Amino acid sequence: MGTAVSAEPERARAEDFERTIAADERIEPRDWMPDAYRATLIRQIAQHAHSEIIGMQPEANWITRAPSLRRKAILIAKVQDEAGHGLYLYGAAETLGASRAELLGKLHTGRHKYSSIFNYPTLTWADVGAIGWLVDGAAITNQVPLCRCSYGPYARAMVRICKEESFHQRQGYELLHALARGTGAQRAMAQDAVDRWWWPSLMMFGPPDDASPRTAQSMAWKIKRHTNDELRQRFVDICVPQAEALGLTLPDRDLRWNEERGHWDFGAVDWDEFRAVLAGEGPCNEQRLDQRRRAHEEGAWVREAAAAYAAKHPAGAAR
Amino acid sequence: MSGGDADWPLWEVFVRPRRGLAHTHAGSLHAPDAELALRNARDLFTRRGEGVSLWVVPAAAVTASSPDERDPFFRPAADKPYRHPTFYEVPEGVRHL
Numbered sequence: 001m002g003t004a005v006s007a008e009p010e011r012a013r014a015e016d017f018e019r020t021i022a023a024d025e026r027i028e029p030r031d032w033m034p035d036a037y038r039a040t041l042i043r044q045i046a047q048h049a050h051s052e053i054i055g056m057q058p059e060a061n062w063i064t065r066a067p068s069l070r071r072k073a074i075l076i077a078k079v080q081d082e083a084g085h086g087l088y089l090y091g092a093a094e095t096l097g098a099s100r101a102e103l104l105g106k107l108h109t110g111r112h113k114y115s116s117i118f119n120y121p122t123l124t125w126a127d128v129g130a131i132g133w134l135v136d137g138a139a140i141t142n143q144v145p146l147c148r149c150s151y152g153p154y155a156r157a158m159v160r161i162c163k164e165e166s167f168h169q170r171q172g173y174e175l176l177h178a179l180a181r182g183t184g185a186q187r188a189m190a191q192d193a194v195d196r197w198w199w200p201s202l203m204m205f206g207p208p209d210d211a212s213p214r215t216a217q218s219m220a221w222k223i224k225r226h227t228n229d230e231l232r233q234r235f236v237d238i239c240v241p242q243a244e245a246l247g248l249t250l251p252d253r254d255l256r257w258n259e260e261r262g263h264w265d266f267g268a269v270d271w272d273e274f275r276a277v278l279a280g281e282g283p284c285n286e287q288r289l290d291q292r293r294r295a296h297e298e299g300a301w302v303r304e305a306a307a308a309y310a311a312k313h314p315a316g317a318a319r
Numbered sequence: 320m321s322g323g324d325a326d327w328p329l330w331e332v333f334v335r336p337r338r339g340l341a342h343t344h345a346g347s348l349h350a351p352d353a354e355l356a357l358r359n360a361r362d363l364f365t366r367r368g369e370g371v372s373l374w375v376v377p378a379a380a381v382t383a384s385s386p387d388e389r390d391p392f393f394r395p396a397a398d399k400p401y402r403h404p405t406f407y408e409v410p411e412g413v414r415h416l
Contacts, residue, residue, distance in 0.1 A: 030383065101325060310327075
């Protein structure tokens with residue numbers, strides 16, 4: 001009898017959750033939710049947040065060497081935005097009961113992953129353009145549907161992020177366009193950057209649908225709205241005419257218009273490379289994590305000083 | 320690890336987008352005290368001129384209704400249609416009412 005009594009409200013709450021999802025309404029922080037829904041969201045949002053802050057590194061690499069004051073100011077603003085996006089997302093994860101310190105700890109000890117794309121190096125100035133156009137472009141394609149994610153705080157964070165990302169993508173495209181119309185060497189630099197970033201950008205959508213075991217559940221919960229392959233196709237279809245307008249080519253000999261499907265066919269992604277980079281064997285995995293840990297450790301005295309000041313002036317806490 | 324690794328208190332941030340509008344909730348952030356919470360809020364939520372005024376409130380100071388009792392708590396409002404102007408019939412042709 002005792003179990004029946006305690007199971008009853010649990011079942012009612014589960015039904016309430018399912019009804020809310022079915023009605024396409026949002027789940028909010030204090031609502032009851034299945035443990036697996038909470039865990040899935042924390043993992044996904046944390047990985048997303050980690051990607052935003054690790055993503056500051058490849059671009060920050062070029063701040064001191066930007067070719068003009070205009071480009072430098074733009075790049076600083078963009079890198080600052082990425083930090084902001086990380087903070088929105090850590091905030092969303094915290095509404096689920098995770099703590100930011102704990103999530104950062106998991107990043108620093110390698111127990112949490114971030115997007116494999118940031119383990120590639122930025123070798124030339126044109127890479128800043130290719131990242132804006134392709135990497136941010138892929139991120140936007142992924143993120144626009146997340147604005148309708150069933151979890152309210154995540155969806156709201158994504159709305160802010162998508163608004164800000166559109167400047168990121170445009171500045172990258174403009175940068176590549178300027179190089180593509182420049183000298184032969186500038187043009188070659190732009191083409192080389194696109195050649196290196198194209199395939200890793202396609203990997204950003206995650207493994208193919210038949211190798212993505214979590215997709216079905218995430219779609220049933222309306223965390224995800226489209227499969228990895230659908231979003232990858234959408235991105236390819238968007239990019240082909242944009243590459244043409246730049247006068248640059250995409251490094252795929254199998255790329256051709258498929259009249260029947262109404263989409264661009266494209267070649268096979270090298271999933272062995274994807275898995276290797278995720279497993280830590282990318283060109284920059286170690287460097288990225290070392291830099292992140294160092295930044296955290298070197299910032300410790302600032303955090304300690306601010307905490308000590310606040311403890312000395314308790315009025316500040318309630319003012 | 321060092322004491323600096325513990326999270327600072329959480330603050331809820333409210334932004335007034337422009338004069339004439341109320342402050343609305345924008346999100347939350349960590350800060351050691353109110354002054355730094357304001358500065359962090361400016362950097363985090365108003366980088367593109369999204370606000371002319373900010374409030375920061377310790378998250379621990381917010382009292383919220385419980386989602387579990389949302390039906391009984393709000394139900395009294397559901398069966399009082401006479402609180403809405405559309406409840407009332409007005410003779411044909413009467414204006415400014």
